[in-house]
Amino acid sequence: MISRSPDLFKFRGVVSPRNHRSFHHRHPPPPPAPTMSDLRPPEHQVAGHRASANKLGPLVDGSGLFYKPLQAGDRGEQERAFYEAFSAHAAVPPRIRDAFFPRFHGTRLLPTEARPGEPHPHLVLDDLLAGLQAPSVADIKIGSITWPPSSPEPYVAKCLAKDRGTTSVLLGFRVSGVRVVAPGGAVWRPERPELKALGTAGVRRVLRRYVSSVSGEVADCALAAAVYGGEGGVLSQLRELKAWFEEQTLFHFYSASILLGYDANAVSATGAGGGVRVKLVDFAHVAEGDGVIDHNFLGGLCSLIKFISDIVSEAPETPPLAP
Amino acid sequence: MISRSPDLFKFRGVVSPRNHRSFHHRHPPPPPAPTMSDLRPPEHQVAGHRASANKLGPLVDGSGLFYKPLQAGDRGEQERAFYEAFSAHAAVPPRIRDAFFPRFHGTRLLPTEARPGEPHPHLVLDDLLAGLQAPSVADIKIGSITWPPSSPEPYVAKCLAKDRGTTSVLLGFRVSGVRVVAPGGAVWRPERPELKALGTAGVRRVLRRYVSSVSGEVADCALAAAVYGGEGGVLSQLRELKAWFEEQTLFHFYSASILLGYDANAVSATGAGGGVRVKLVDFAHVAEGDGVIDHNFLGGLCSLIKFISDIVSEAPETPPLAP
Numbered sequence: 232m233i234s235r236s237p238d239l240f241k242f243r244g245v246v247s248p249r250n251h252r253s254f255h256h257r258h259p260p261p262p263p264a265p266t267m268s269d270l271r272p273p274e275h276q277v278a279g280h281r282a283s284a285n286k287l288g289p290l291v292d293g294s295g296l297f298y299k300p301l302q303a304g305d306r307g308e309q310e311r312a313f314y315e316a317f318s319a320h321a322a323v324p325p326r327i328r329d330a331f332f333p334r335f336h337g338t339r340l341l342p343t344e345a346r347p348g349e350p351h352p353h354l355v356l357d358d359l360l361a362g363l364q365a366p367s368v369a370d371i372k373i374g375s376i377t378w379p380p381s382s383p384e385p386y387v388a389k390c391l392a393k394d395r396g397t398t399s400v401l402l403g404f405r406v407s408g409v410r411v412v413a414p415g416g417a418v419w420r421p422e423r424p425e426l427k428a429l430g431t432a433g434v435r436r437v438l439r440r441y442v443s444s445v446s447g448e449v450a451d452c453a454l455a456a457a458v459y460g461g462e463g464g465v466l467s468q469l470r471e472l473k474a475w476f477e478e479q480t481l482f483h484f485y486s487a488s489i490l491l492g493y494d495a496n497a498v499s500a501t502g503a504g505g506g507v508r509v510k511l512v513d514f515a516h517v518a519e520g521d522g523v524i525d526h527n528f529l530g531g532l533c534s535l536i537k538f539i540s541d542i543v544s545e546a547p548e549t550p551p552l553a554p
Numbered sequence: 555m556i557s558r559s560p561d562l563f564k565f566r567g568v569v570s571p572r573n574h575r576s577f578h579h580r581h582p583p584p585p586p587a588p589t590m591s592d593l594r595p596p597e598h599q600v601a602g603h604r605a606s607a608n609k610l611g612p613l614v615d616g617s618g619l620f621y622k623p624l625q626a627g628d629r630g631e632q633e634r635a636f637y638e639a640f641s642a643h644a645a646v647p648p649r650i651r652d653a654f655f656p657r658f659h660g661t662r663l664l665p666t667e668a669r670p671g672e673p674h675p676h677l678v679l680d681d682l683l684a685g686l687q688a689p690s691v692a693d694i695k696i697g698s699i700t701w702p703p704s705s706p707e708p709y710v711a712k713c714l715a716k717d718r719g720t721t722s723v724l725l726g727f728r729v730s731g732v733r734v735v736a737p738g739g740a741v742w743r744p745e746r747p748e749l750k751a752l753g754t755a756g757v758r759r760v761l762r763r764y765v766s767s768v769s770g771e772v773a774d775c776a777l778a779a780a781v782y783g784g785e786g787g788v789l790s791q792l793r794e795l796k797a798w799f800e801e802q803t804l805f806h807f808y809s810a811s812i813l814l815g816y817d818a819n820a821v822s823a824t825g826a827g828g829g830v831r832v833k834l835v836d837f838a839h840v841a842e843g844d845g846v847i848d849h850n851f852l853g854g855l856c857s858l859i860k861f862i863s864d865i866v867s868e869a870p871e872t873p874p875l876a877p
Contacts, residue, residue: 375699375850380723391714400703403849431846477856523754524860526726527698530853533800537847 265292270341273297275360277408277420278370278488279513287345290353295361297333298341298353306515311338311354313482313514320481327475330468331511333357359510363494365416369441370408370488370512373531375400377486379518390486397427398434402538403531405429406437407488413444414495439542444495455546457498458507459539465491466543468509469536476529483525486516489535588615593664596620598683600731600743601693601811602836610668613676618684620656621664621676629838634661634677636805636837643804650798653791654834656680682833686817688739692764693731693811693835696854698723700809702841713809720750721757725861726854728752729760730811736767737818762865767818778869780821781830782862788814789866791832792859799852806848809839812858 270290272282282288287300301307314335317323333356340350360366377399378390397405406426411419419440429437436450442458443450459465469489492508593613595605605611610623624630637658640646656679663673683689700722701713720728729749734742742763752760759773765781766773782788792812815831 376723380718387718395703395710400699402846403853431844477860480860521754523725524857526853526857529856530726530849533852534847534849537800537803 265296265298265341269293270298273358273360275363275366275368275410275492277368277410282344284344287343287351290341290343291358291361295358296336297356297358298339299356300341300343301338301352301354302515307352309517310513310515313517314354314356317482317514322481323479324475327472331472331509333359333510333512359490359508359512360492363492363506363508364496365412366492366494367411367441368409369406369438369491371404371491371535372399372407372486372488372513373404373535374485374487374527375403375531376527377516379483379485379516381518398429398431399531402431402434403534406434409437409441411441411443412495414499435538435542438538441491442542442546452542452546454493454495454498455542458493460543460546464507465509466536466539468507469532469539472509472511473529473532473536476525476532478524480520480522480524482520483518483523484511484514484528485518487511487513487528489532588619588621588664592616593621596681596683598686598689598691598733598815600691600733605667607667610666610674613664613666614681614684618681619659620679620681621662622679623664623666624661624675624677625838630675632840633836633838636840637677637679640805640837645804646802647798650795654795654832656682656833656835682813682831682835683815686815686820686829686831688735688819689815689817690734690764691732692729692761692814694727694814694858695722695730695809695811695836696727696858697808697810697850698726698854699850700839702806702808702839704841721752721754722854725754725757726857729757732760732764734764734766735818737822758861758865761861764814765865765869775865775869777816777818777821778865781816783866783869787830788832789859789862791830792855792862795832795834796852796855796859799848799855801847803843803845803847805843806841806846807834807837807851808841810834810836810851812855 269292271293272288273291276289280286280288282290282300289300290298292298299310301311317328317332318335336355336357338352339355341353343349343351360368375394376390377394378387382390394400399405406429408423408426409421413419421437426437439450439452439455442452442454444453445451457464461467488511490508490510490512492510494506497506592615594616595611596614599612603609603611605613605623612623613621615621622633624634640651640655641658659678659680661675662678664676666672666674683691698717699713700717701710705713717723722728729752731746731749732744736742744760749760762773762775762778765775765777767776768774780787784790811834813831813833813835815833817829820829
């Protein structure tokens with residue numbers, strides 16, 4: 232079932248010349264190649280490997296693009312195949328593609344610090360946090376099951392141990408990374424072992440802290456109404472995504488994450504929903520839906536929605552607009 | 555997390571004298587004890603052990619009650635604890651309890667053929683198929699995960715093998731039993747190995763056949779509009795259940811089933827929704843929800859809803875009422 236090579240993502244929509252044009256519209260020729268000096272690890276990365284002298288990791292060029300190195304083994308090809316299929320699929324509503332997914336600009340060989348003289352293929356994607364000056368970011372891996380059903384045994388066992396050892400099985404999601412920038416500039420960013428050890432109460436605390444303005448241990452949820460609630464806020468975006476997941480039977484997004492992003496200063500200045508981002512990322516384990524909804528992602532998404540709507544219900548009203 | 559003894563289901567609602575009265579209202583003193591000659595295995599049972607000279611199994615008394623023997627080990631006590639907690643819980647909407655769950659009448663020691671001279675405790679429940687003359691029944695186990703998160707390792711491995719070996723992981727549910735009575739009286743009842751071997755297409759075929767009038771291999775879906783669609787039909791009941799599961803954080807229904815029941819003659823005579831039943835059963839693995847929604851059941855329920863709504867969309871319109 233899991234796609235092992237790009238051609239396993241079959242195009243079920245009719246690929247008419249018109250669709251073909253629309254594919255090219257969505258998948259423009261790659262922009263001019265950046266040089267090594269243009270590229271740097273994204274400052275706001277909260278999950279996954281960080282690019283360094285020893286390791287490949289994502290890079291940004293400061294002009295709105297995000298370069299993700301193709302992962303080893305099948306994963307890189309699998310993720311590329313997903314982006315190609317998804318970008319061109321006639322049955323994906325344009326609104327869903329534009330609102331909730333990074334735009335895909337093809338792949339590109341890039342020089343890297345980790346492998347000098349050996350350019351590595353990268354997915355070229357929109358930088359989802361571009362334009363946010365001091366983004367507060369959360370990476371939330373969705374689904375109680377993170378392994379595609381056709382995975383080989385050792386991989387299932389490895390994932391299952393992680394899913395049971397974190398909150399994935401219990402809550403239908405786990406927080407993989409978080410970074411909160413207070414309006415004053417102070418940054419809170421728990422380490423990965425701390426996140427992995429979270430239980431239900433801990434996850435609730437982190438999701439409250441994500442929309443709090445204080446730097447101490449107590450979360451005031453001052454930004455909950457503006458970031459989570461209201462028009463254009465996280466909750467309304469997650470509910471739109473949920474409506475699509477109740478119907479879509481094209482893809483099953485195993486081990487994908489929802490990335491949340493906002494800028495505390497922008498939100499404080501503009502009030503509800505100012506530039507709050509909700510995006511899906513990490514598609515190395517997407518499988519074909521084959522006419523079945525992604526009940527695993529949908530269940531986790533509904534659980535996240537309940538956590539966040541509980542926080543909005545308990546939180547103070549939207550603070551008055553800044554003068 | 556999984557309840558190992560009845561007192562693990564804590565009553566979180568305030569148990570005021572009023573709630574207490576309502577508990578007694580819902581949990582009336584058991585009716586007079588039936589004798590062994592009144593009791594017989596239910597004719598329409600499609601899943602679980604069948605009562606015989608060698609095995610305990612459920613019994614009915616023909617007057618609307620269903621006696622389920624307490625299962626061995628913790629399971630029996632666990633299921634009883636669930637029924638007691640659920641019957642009395644102030645936060646369960648009465649409409650949900652009445653529409654979707656068998657009413658619980660306590661436990662009772664009963665003589666059995668399998669263990670003569672050694673009365674066995676039975677849960678006394680409403681017979682969910684009482685009043686249907688020739689019920690067509692489907693037992694659908696919901697959830698891609700059928701083991702409570704706190705289960706010990708060997709139990710997880712055993713369940714996981716079944717969940718992967720059937721459609722549970724892939725579809726979020728599996729058909730555990732089905733029995734279809736055509737208006738003429740012919741019965742179609744596939745054997746368990748056949749049901750276990752079903753894939754996605756096979757499940758779709760069984761769900762179509764469940765609402766078909768023909769006895770052959772081709773499903774005409776003649777009753778789809780009446781049984782699945784329309785006011786009071788399966789789909790509208792499943793959607794009401796779904797709305798509750800999006801909010802309820804009291805219980806996680808691991809390994810529970812949705813039981814569907816209808817009478818082909820009644821449906822043909824009365825048209826849409828006549829006496830179509832949608833009930834939850836099998837609560838030996840229910841865990842406390844602890845403030846988290848049952849994303850696993852909800853995901854599977856949404857997947858089942860999609861399968862059934864696809865069948866309704868493709869099916870012929872409601873047949874004209876019988877003269």
